[in-house]
Amino acid sequence: RDPNLKLPPLVHYKIPIIGHTLSYMFNCEEFFKQCRKEYGDIFSLYLWGQVTTFVGKDHSYEVFARDDAFDFSEEFRRRVPGDAMFKNINGFGDPKYNAKVVREYISNKLGLYTERMQKSLYSATKKYIGDCDDDRTIYNFSYLMAKIISTPIANIFIGEEEAKYDEIITTFAEFTTDVAIFFAIPPILDFIFPGLQDYVNRIPIKLGLYNPATKHRDILVKHIKNQVDKRLREKQKYGDSWKRPNDLLQDFMEEQDFDPNNINYAAMADKLCIFIFASVHTTSRSCANAVMDLASRPEYMQELYEEQLEIHKKANENDILPFEALNEMKKLDSFIRESFRLTGDIAALPHLVLKDYTFSNGLQVQKDHVVDIYFNDVYQDESSQGPNPNLFEPFRHLNKNSSASKVSKNFIVFGGGKHACPGRFFAVNEIKFFMHNAILKYNFRTESGKIENKLRLGPITFPSTSGIIFERRFK
């Protein structure tokens, strides 16, 4: 190592090999605050046998902006074994292509999908939450939320007909959590040798003993085959009068490399899984958090209800709102942004360093090192978040030209820069339509009558599993 390099300070530790791992896993929030205070905005920790650098509010945007030097998707691919999950294609595929698919086939067509999105969200809400004529207490709401969110996603990805099958909704809802086993095992073996845990995790897959992706892929293959064959048949039969279905599957079928005489259904299923993986769990977690955040603070319900009631006047006879109505859900949008802001992740989004880089404060990181974002430092900064940044103030973003899908230096839940999540408009629209309908339909509050905190695993949070009482507004 070049002695002239100005590396980020490595926080002092007492236990060899274990380093900071225990504080990171069991006392993350306080530990990071302490490190920040003593070592400044950029510091390194010794975790799971490796040194990782954490970047706070003053420099985190450099990580997002300099995509020539920092790459989230590369590090993600190193950690999550896409090749084991998606055996019929080249792991997670080309990141540029994936972003393009989301932008062109989904985000650019949200107006086209708006009616179907609402219809499927509202029918799924009715199915999974129910009428609640008598109060209904739901525990582990995020499980139901994943099914509800999967309903419009399946509709838009695989088409209206196949999305009617329960097994499709279950596959969409459970794929991500089932394959999460690949990377959710704490990398204890990395203390012996970096990368060893990943190697060991893959052994049962390589031996063909266990692969959590298989059952979902089989279900998808069955339904994709059904649809693709039907569409090809009907297109041939009806010619110009054939009505083209609008969905991701059809977009895939119209790509240049799709050969109707040699269809690889398994590869199509794997490709779809990449987008299921990116969209379902992320959106349903955020939506479950928004529901619990509101259930925890019923004092804001009336104000949000009144806004939704007013907006609902624009709905047609089937309760469907025009696309533009989303812009009018201003209070709801601010509430959702606040819920995103206080998700509670302390640090996230590890980026691989692609080339030696010098931060604007002179500290340097070298190629192949890993740099992670210290989220909490961004969100607890009074100068950018406003007074009492730790408090949930649902209307703090009102009239600030900062909608829930707008990324900035101070709002990084969707990343930032060129690679900011291309699915964020889709995700926010779904959450807004879901919340709009849920607020009009139900009163909801926590069973405990208190603010329910999220569950925490190291730096990351999960929605609380505590009870939420749903009560129908008009009986």
Ligand code: HEM
């Ligand atoms: C609330 C829900 C969501 C959250 C919190 C979220 C968050 C993120 C984050 C943090 C990134 C990394 C950005 C960066 O590198 O700076 C990302 C990337 C990405 N997301 Fe999302 N996402 C969500 C929903 C979705 C949805 C619904 C889709 C697809 C329809 C999607 C598709 C993608 C893709 C393809 C990328 C990679 C972009 C690239 O590398 O250029 N996401 N997302």
